[in-house]
Amino acid sequence: MDSPSDGGPEIISARFGALVTKLAIQAGYDLSARGGGRAALAQRIGMSPSAVGRMLTGETLPRPDQFESIAAAVDGDVTDLLIEGGVLSPNNSRNQGNSDVRSATNQSLSLSPEAAADRWGITDPMIRSMLISNIRQAIGLQQQADRAAASGGA
Known part of the structure; x- marks a missing residue:
């Protein structure tokens, strides 16, 4: 696992x-x-x-x-x-910087995945780690899509 x-x-x-x-x-x-x-x-x-x-x-x-x-x-x-122990995914490395994401309602506000979980009151360690991992994965996928679009597709 x-x-x-x-x-x-x-x-x-x-x-x-x-x-x-x-x-x-x-x-x-x-x-x-x-x-x-x-x-x-x-x-x-x-x-x-x-x-x-x-x-x-x-x-x-x-x-x-x-x-x-x-x-x-x-x-x-x-x-x-x-x-x-399986509570956090291996992607949650202490050496990995917190990626900032933009608030969907206010593009001028930067919000880390951890801060988003805090603001939403997500305290259960399993739910929190899944949320943060999913946000980081979505950021990575969006960055890949943006690079592909900038380079003309493919």
Whole structure:
């Protein structure tokens, strides 16, 4: 799976949970039934042990404000965690600049895809990443069409 749009929320939750489980074990958390690792991980992240259990088994994704704490708890980078976990597409690189798009209602206002998601109140990480990825893809396609038109077609 290369992007969040390749699967439903259940697939993304399962992929993210499996990744966090792997990273937590590598970071030294004993996740066995009596190991105490889930409780320790929950405390470090600031989540309840039951919420951590649901996340690790792939039942749910954490809230957006919890991703950074999860990455820190498993000694990972939040962007890498979100991309490898399937929450963000690989196109969401931290090295990629924010492309500005023009507002359809006011051509003098520049608006980044992230700012558009903010203005529309899109906070769910899966929906947000799909929206931003689609906007970036549309910008790229439009740029290709503009170059083709400028060069005389083809």
